[in-house]
Amino acid sequence: MSSHRLPRRDFIKKSALGLAAASLSSGSLSSAAMTSTTRPLHQALPKWKGFNFLDFFMPNPKDAFFHTQEESFKWMRDWGFDFVRIPMAYPYFLDIDYGRDITPDDVYQFSEKKVAEVDAIIEKAHKYGLHVSLNLHRAPGYCINAGFHEPYNLWSDSDALDAFCHHWSMWSQRYAGISKDLLSFDLLNEPSLREDMNDQHGKREAVPGETYRRVAKAAIDSIRQHAPEHLIVADGNNGGHIAVPELADLGIAQSCRGYVPFNISHHKAPWVYKDPESLPDPKWPDGPEANREALKKFYQPWFDLQDQGVGVHCGECGCYNKTPHRVFLDWFGDVLGVLAERNIGFALWEMHGNFGILDSGRADVDYEDWYGHKLDRKLLELLQKA
Secondary structure: OEEOOOOOOHHHHHHOOOHHHHHHHOOOOHHHHHHHHHOOOOOOOOOOEEEEOOOOOOOOHHHOOOOOOHHHHHHHHHHOOOEEEEEEEHHHHEOOOOOOOOOOOHHHOEEHHHHHHHHHHHHHHHHOOOEEEEEEEEEOOEEOOOOOOOOOOOOOOHHHHHHHHHHHHHHHHHOOOOOOOOEEEEOOOOOOOOHHHOOOOOOOOOOOHHHHHHHHHHHHHHHHOOOOOOOEEEEEHHHHOEOOHHHOOOOOEEEEEEOOOHHHHOOOOOOOOOOHHHOOOOOOOOOOOOOHHHHHHHHHHHHHHHHOOOOEEEEEEOOOOOOOHHHHHHHHHHHHHHHHOOOOOEEEOOOEOOOOOEOOOOOOOOOEEEOOEEEOHHHHHHHHHO
16 A cells, blocks of 8 residues: 555554553653653654664665564663664655656555555554654655665755655644654654765765755655654764764754764774774773873864753664674763763664664673573673663
8 A cells, every 4th residue: 555645553643642641651761751841852862772673774675684673672771771763764665666766656656565664663663652763764865875876866856855855744644643852753763965976985974954954854844744742852073973063053953973983883884994904903991092092082063062952862873793892881881881970862873783782793792691592691791780
């Protein structure tokens, strides 16, 4: 079934009266509720802590490599976490032929059945009082990952921007009935200029501030037509790392990244390095440019945003499983510690998998059995203490 106007499922209608009320009355979201009664949520975010879930990360549903079970949300809640970020590739939700390139018309052909899968994961998360942040990881006209076809460019083509806004209009209309304390919208994962717009050396570059503002404001306006009270988040520029003062007056929060230095967070990652096995193991700390003070300097522009009244959250962070575990924990403890000094929460890139606390596949971890999964207890405890 495809439709431009998607009916809301029954659980959404019940959310405002049932799910949200039950979650709030349990006290699990008390920090969010208290914050929003004193200052607007976009100015004073709770210190949300949690994980990204990658159910809809792949553009073709047949390639999906993870399907979240309800028990993951229960474990999160029991361990003290309260935040779920869902990075989504928009083609996943279309009623199209995945064997050919996407066309401009395809971008509007939503599949009710596939979109309803998001309903289901939100419902599971809300059962345990977790805040859900919906993110377009791949949007019409842009994705941080290479190797895909788009019929247009989000940063330069009006048709792409129209489609981007249409998608956010659909999602915000669908979930407008869910409490703002339980759901937020993360506009676009890690903006940067597309590869075909970068310099001749292929180096990634930031989107011009006025261009990012134009695109973000159009999407914000589309969301606020249906969900005017809900939190909206914009990711940092140039892959999520650079704070965006051009957006500071739009009444939204911003999302940074916890991947610096990259040679630690993505050590031997095969999608990053051409010859990953040739790389020497990183160290931490490692001189004046790679220590806790250097991290504070890196994040200072984000702290400056906070001082201007912009809430900041770290929407992605963590480390690929080839970094020596001790180096990872020492470095990540400093990253989380620096952010915690400014009450900035975080979402580990994944709960299950190469960056996660469960089944990460690290060769140098003494795992604990957790209901058939391999638990990295040291990493879990580091996250809990942050």
